[in-house]
Amino acid sequence: MPTLHDATGPELTAAQLHDILRLRVDVFVVEQKAAYPELDGRDLLPGTRHLWFSDADGVTSYLRVLADPGGVRRIGRVVTAASARGQGLAARLMDAALAIPGEYVLDAQTYVQGFYARYGFVAEGAEYTDEDGIPHIRMRRLPR
Numbered sequence: 001m002p003t004l005h006d007a008t009g010p011e012l013t014a015a016q017l018h019d020i021l022r023l024r025v026d027v028f029v030v031e032q033k034a035a036y037p038e039l040d041g042r043d044l045l046p047g048t049r050h051l052w053f054s055d056a057d058g059v060t061s062y063l064r065v066l067a068d069p070g071g072v073r074r075i076g077r078v079v080t081a082a083s084a085r086g087q088g089l090a091a092r093l094m095d096a097a098l099a100i101p102g103e104y105v106l107d108a109q110t111y112v113q114g115f116y117a118r119y120g121f122v123a124e125g126a127e128y129t130d131e132d133g134i135p136h137i138r139m140r141r142l143p144r
Contacts, residue, residue, distance in 0.1 A: 002053035002060050002089060004096065009044040017043065019059040020052060027079045034132035042066055051093050053084075061089035065097050068105065075106040094119055103143050110135040120144070 007016070025038055042048055047067030053060045061080040068074045075097055080090050098104065098119060108116050110127055121139035129135050 002055045005052050005054060006096065007050050008046055009048040009050070010046055012044070012050060019054070020050065020062055023059045023062055023081055024077055024079055026081070031082070032134065034134060036132055051096050053089050053093070060084035061093055063093045063097060071102065073102055073104045075104055101143060104141040106139050107136050108139050110137050113137055113139070
């Protein structure tokens, strides 16, 4: 059974950060064939919260919550390893992330828009295509 982890940027060990980045690159860069700058300088910030599941093979599912201006929290880098999909891990991470009340935004790949809608996120603006040709939509969840 995977173990849930929760850490701020400064609390991450080098090994944890390595395993998280490996999963993100494996899925977003390699699997989705999207060569983009995965390292954006926000992972180690004090206001960044990392949530992930791991098992004996490493990190299986992950997301991060960033502190955006105006007190808004930004959920991003939601990812699950191919070998761990279908177990509900991303849903459990979303539940944990949203346990802190407040306003949240995210930029969803459009094919998973329905997943985020289950958590009260509503599309905001028009669909757009990022630099790698992947359709996205901005979504917002107001404080509850």
